[in-house]
Amino acid sequence: MNANLSPNTSNGYNLPMGVTDISHEIYDLHMFVFWICVGIAVVVFGAMIFSLIKFRKSQGAIADTSMVHSTKAEVIWTAIPVIILVFMAVPAAETILKMEDTRNSELSIRVTGYQWKWQYQYMNDATGIDYFSTLAQDSNFARQLHSGIDPKSVPNYLLSVDKPMVVPSGTKVRLLLTSMDVIHAWWIPDFGAKRDAIPGFINELWFKVTPGKEGIYRGQCAALCGRDHGFMPIVVDVRTPEDFKKWVEEQKAAQQPPSTPAVAPATSPAAEPVHIARLN
Amino acid sequence: MANAHEIAHDDHHDQPATGIKRWLFATNHKDIGTMYLVFSLIMFFVGGAMAMVIRAELFQPGLQLVDPVLFNQMTTNHALVMIFGAVMPAFVGLANWMIPLQVGAPDMALPRMNNFSFWLLPFAFTILLSTFFVPGGAVAGGWTMYPPLVLQTGDSFPMLIFAVHLMGVSSIMGAINVIVTIMNMRTPGMTLLKMPIFCWTWLITAYLLIAVMPVLAGAVTMLLMDHFFKTSFFNAAGGGDPLMFEHVFWFFGHPEVYIMILPAFGIVSEIIPTFARKPLFGATSMIYATASIGFLSFIVWGHHMFADGMPMAAQLFFMMSTMLIAVPTGVKVFNWTATLWRGSLSFEPPMLFAIGFLFMFTIGGFSGVMLAIVPADFQYQNSYFVVAHFHYVLVPGAVFAIMGAVYYWLPKWTGNMYNLTLAKTHFWLSTIFVNVLFFPQHFLGLAGMPRRVPDYAVQFSDWNMVSSIGGFGFGLVQILFAIAVIQCIRGGKKASAQVWDGARPIGLEWTIPSPAPYHSFTTPPVLDAAEAPHS
Numbered sequence: 162m163n164a165n166l167s168p169n170t171s172n173g174y175n176l177p178m179g180v181t182d183i184s185h186e187i188y189d190l191h192m193f194v195f196w197i198c199v200g201i202a203v204v205v206f207g208a209m210i211f212s213l214i215k216f217r218k219s220q221g222a223i224a225d226t227s228m229v230h231s232t233k234a235e236v237i238w239t240a241i242p243v244i245i246l247v248f249m250a251v252p253a254a255e256t257i258l259k260m261e262d263t264r265n266s267e268l269s270i271r272v273t274g275y276q277w278k279w280q281y282q283y284m285n286d287a288t289g290i291d292y293f294s295t296l297a298q299d300s301n302f303a304r305q306l307h308s309g310i311d312p313k314s315v316p317n318y319l320l321s322v323d324k325p326m327v328v329p330s331g332t333k334v335r336l337l338l339t340s341m342d343v344i345h346a347w348w349i350p351d352f353g354a355k356r357d358a359i360p361g362f363i364n365e366l367w368f369k370v371t372p373g374k375e376g377i378y379r380g381q382c383a384a385l386c387g388r389d390h391g392f393m394p395i396v397v398d399v400r401t402p403e404d405f406k407k408w409v410e411e412q413k414a415a416q417q418p419p420s421t422p423a424v425a426p427a428t429s430p431a432a433e434p435v436h437i438a439r440l441n
Numbered sequence: 442m443a444n445a446h447e448i449a450h451d452d453h454h455d456q457p458a459t460g461i462k463r464w465l466f467a468t469n470h471k472d473i474g475t476m477y478l479v480f481s482l483i484m485f486f487v488g489g490a491m492a493m494v495i496r497a498e499l500f501q502p503g504l505q506l507v508d509p510v511l512f513n514q515m516t517t518n519h520a521l522v523m524i525f526g527a528v529m530p531a532f533v534g535l536a537n538w539m540i541p542l543q544v545g546a547p548d549m550a551l552p553r554m555n556n557f558s559f560w561l562l563p564f565a566f567t568i569l570l571s572t573f574f575v576p577g578g579a580v581a582g583g584w585t586m587y588p589p590l591v592l593q594t595g596d597s598f599p600m601l602i603f604a605v606h607l608m609g610v611s612s613i614m615g616a617i618n619v620i621v622t623i624m625n626m627r628t629p630g631m632t633l634l635k636m637p638i639f640c641w642t643w644l645i646t647a648y649l650l651i652a653v654m655p656v657l658a659g660a661v662t663m664l665l666m667d668h669f670f671k672t673s674f675f676n677a678a679g680g681g682d683p684l685m686f687e688h689v690f691w692f693f694g695h696p697e698v699y700i701m702i703l704p705a706f707g708i709v710s711e712i713i714p715t716f717a718r719k720p721l722f723g724a725t726s727m728i729y730a731t732a733s734i735g736f737l738s739f740i741v742w743g744h745h746m747f748a749d750g751m752p753m754a755a756q757l758f759f760m761m762s763t764m765l766i767a768v769p770t771g772v773k774v775f776n777w778t779a780t781l782w783r784g785s786l787s788f789e790p791p792m793l794f795a796i797g798f799l800f801m802f803t804i805g806g807f808s809g810v811m812l813a814i815v816p817a818d819f820q821y822q823n824s825y826f827v828v829a830h831f832h833y834v835l836v837p838g839a840v841f842a843i844m845g846a847v848y849y850w851l852p853k854w855t856g857n858m859y860n861l862t863l864a865k866t867h868f869w870l871s872t873i874f875v876n877v878l879f880f881p882q883h884f885l886g887l888a889g890m891p892r893r894v895p896d897y898a899v900q901f902s903d904w905n906m907v908s909s910i911g912g913f914g915f916g917l918v919q920i921l922f923a924i925a926v927i928q929c930i931r932g933g934k935k936a937s938a939q940v941w942d943g944a945r946p947i948g949l950e951w952t953i954p955s956p957a958p959y960h961s962f963t964t965p966p967v968l969d970a971a972e973a974p975h976s
Binding site: 186187192195208212218222224225228238241246256261304310313318319341342346354355357360362365383385391392399 | 502503504505507508509513531581582583590593615637678682683684714717718719720721722724725748761764765767768772774775778779782785786795803804807808810811814815816817819823824883884887888889891893895896897898899902903904944
């Protein structure tokens with residue numbers, strides 16, 4: 162597999178290590194639990210395979226029919242898993258506490274899911290920036306039934322958009338997720354960030370990309386949302402805070418003439434019916 | 442039931458009625474069990490054909506065969522057919538055949554209700570599958586039926602709801618029958634703890650069914666009201682709550698998962714001691730473990746919804762309760778392993794399937810523990826990792842157990858031994874292909890491929906192609922199963938009453954001749970110590 166094609170820091174068969182502290186913690190947790198499972202598998206499958214080889218009737222094995230019960234063994238193999246689970250649960254709980262702490266964010270973006278695109282509305286210093294992000298044209302042509310276009314010839318097939326979300330690195334970015342129609346889910350594997358966008362709810366999610374890891378990060382909608390569920394990618398363009406500031410200025414300048422209708426369909430943010438706030 | 446009198450009359454004959462009447466008016470547990478099993482096999486192939494369409498479209502990136510809407514119809518109906526049409530009816534069929542034979546009862550306690558609960562199913566699935574031909578097409582919102590998406594379904598929407606209601610009614614009646622039979626019709630001397638373990642797992646399953654099928658019925662009825670009567674149970678704009686549906690659905694859905702695996706535990710616990718020639722290790726703790734899993738299944742539903750945005754306390758609670766399930770499940774796996782230990786093993790087809798279950802169900806168990814870890818679950822949720830996980834517990838788990846059960850009891854049902862070489866070939870090819878099919882899906886999920894997509898980015902191509910090849914292979918190999926079963930029904934070497942001479946089959950079902958006579962245990966059998974599986 163061509164590493165350049167990879168939409169994330171995954172090696173093609175494992176979780177991506179990612180570019181945020183949280184994604185690193187998730188990766189470590191994942192590997193920790195994975196290796197514990199491998200360890201248990203070696204013991205349990207080892208015992209099974211040993212039995213299958215050693216205690217064959219064809220090898221003259223005679224069944225020990227008196228072996229029916231052992232309280233001692235059963236207490237041991239009830240207690241040991243409990244202890245192992247506690248060891249898994251403690252670090253997991255610590256990470257949950259961090260993931261749920263959305264305080265002190267420096268930039269908030271309202272993310273609204275539609276069938277089948279995303280709307281990004283910036284707040285804080287970038288208030289006023291508001292646009293839609295849809296599947297890039299070349300992918301859209303190629304993905305039509307019998308299009309005859311080889312997906313391999315399309316750069317970032319199904320994982321590129323017309324206008325990505327732009328965020329600064331080293332900044333705690335908080336997303337406020339909701340939806341205008343059905344349930345969607347916003348997912349960037351490299352940020353260790355996935356959360357549902359549900360009509361009538363505002364879900365919170367935060368990420369902070371490690372400085373120096375600026376670049377393009379890609380993901381997809383992760384909740385079945387109808388016909389084009391597979392065709393509403395999420396792309397985040399992470400820039401340095403200085404470049405981000407420049408981008409904000411450009412966007413604001415561009416918006417001075419009466420707002421560009423090119424990106425916005427009929428729904429205006431004013432018609433937004435969301436009023437139920439989620440409590441954490 | 443205008444013919445009730447006639448049926449009652451027929452029932453007193455020793456021989457079954459002839460022709461179609463035997464099946465339409467069946468009150469005999471063996472006939473009804475057979476119908477359930479045949480129905481389940483047909484649905485297994487129908488759902489399998491849908492899976493073939495899915496894997497064919499996913500063979501390479503780009504859309505070659507089906508439109509995204511048809512693809513979503515395939516995934517949705519594949520799940521509904523396999524869960525409600527293949528796996529659940531197969532277990533009910535096995536219960537019908539085996540519970541009366543195992544507890545020494547002449548029939549199920551409520552034979553006419555038994556007939557009704559079976560005959561609802563062909564109608565339910567006719568309705569469900571005919572939605573492919575109505576305006577708007579078949580249901581495409583996922584078997585989980587989440588609103589608001591499912592409310593966008595066309596004319597098939599009320600048909601879906603009605604079909605689900607029929608399936609639910611059928612399951613509840615089947616469960617009532619199992620409970621009443623087990624509670625009232627055990628032969629004298631068979632105390633609950635002396636009852637075969639398959640009956641035990643089914644007893645617990647039946648209670649789960651009665652507890653949760655009405656919850657599903659309630660949830661889908663609320664959907665129906667939202668769609669047609671302008672209520673707002675799940676409509677945010679009207680003050681409703683779309684998340685509420687997910688809570689209610691998964692309160693049904695998680696116990697449902699165990700409904701599809703507990704009887705499989707029972708089957709494996711019957712087969713392994715037979716071919717290890719040694720009693721089930723820790724039989725009583727097996728029963729307690731099953732009951733614990735049953736109880737825990739009611740308090741873990743939230744783990745399907747971690748990414749929905751949940752209060753932190755709820756995340757912690759559902760993570761811990763989910764992890765706890767690993768403890769009784771672990772006890773079961775350890776006890777099966779201990780049953781193998783110092784046994785005298787032989788590898789007839791049922792044993793092969795039971796051992797396959799043991800290994801591959803455990804792999805599904807490991808990925809289950811990983812999925813319980815909330816922070817990591819944010820990455821796994823709705824990715825192919827989840828698809829790999831639940832197919833490991835359902836296919837080489839539940840389906841392998843069902844096939845093992847068929848290979849175990851088929852000679853008892855038909856009086857003939859099937860082609861052992863064919864059955865072993867079926868096992869080995871199935872085992873190879875099922876791993877080629879589902880193992881790479883772990884990699885796809887971890888690398889970031891979402892589930893329920895008809896097309897994917899090109900870096901997912903290689904593993905998808907491998908998985909599809911495994912899928913076609915697995916699908917084709919199941920024809921061997923159908924051949925083995927049909928051949929066995931039509932003839933073959935005669936099986937003895939014990940069937941597995943030389944092994945250690947224990948239980949009342951092996952005391953009657955093969956094939957099992959149309960009416961068995963018309964007087965309660967005497968339970969001698971050797972027939973009590975764990976005294």
